[in-house]
Amino acid sequence: SQQGEEDPQALSIQEGENATMNCSYKTSINNLQWYRQNSGRGLVHLILIRSNEREKHSGRLRVTLDTSKKSSSLLITASRAADTASYFCAFREGAQKLVFGQGTRLTINP
């Protein structure tokens, strides 16, 4: 069993700036997902990108996937204080098991 690796572990930026976090994995995947967790609460699904996609947008979120490098990035544009949270990438290991990355703690400073 493996976890995805994320970097940076922590990121602090000013409101309005863009935030980029990266995820790397080692196995073959069908898709990669990103989740947000506010203050140690439940996770909320943000976006899913399939292995045959290279880039996907959802509002202020932009996700890229490079299957040759086994890596993905999540970009949050024009950050807001409400974006302060932990962000996790996740992918399937085997048929059902969803494996999470180590997470990036994002702090948006007003």
Next chain:
Amino acid sequence: SAVISQKPSRDICQRGTSLTIQCQVDSQVTMMFWYRQQPGQSLTLIATANQGSEATYESGFVIDKFPISRPNLTFSTLTVSNMSPEDSSIYLCSVPRTGGVGETQYFGPGTRLLVL
């Protein structure tokens, strides 16, 4: 979307005791997942609970320590037995969005457990 509730939302327990966490989903689901999130860490899958069968535990987790019940398609419980301070974590239940492979998951709000 599925709405998941968990009880209790938090608890402080003494070592050696047990705590049962409840997870209620507002729709019928075949699979339910239980995760542990240790302080400042990522989520680790404890077990998968299917209705009508024994739960499937991940490596490092055993039924004696984390017994799970799944009496129907909307409810499950996870018991943390004979607790020690190392069990202090957030415990989350989760269900697949559609039950299909590769689909996303919904998560409950979590149960924050502190063991003294």
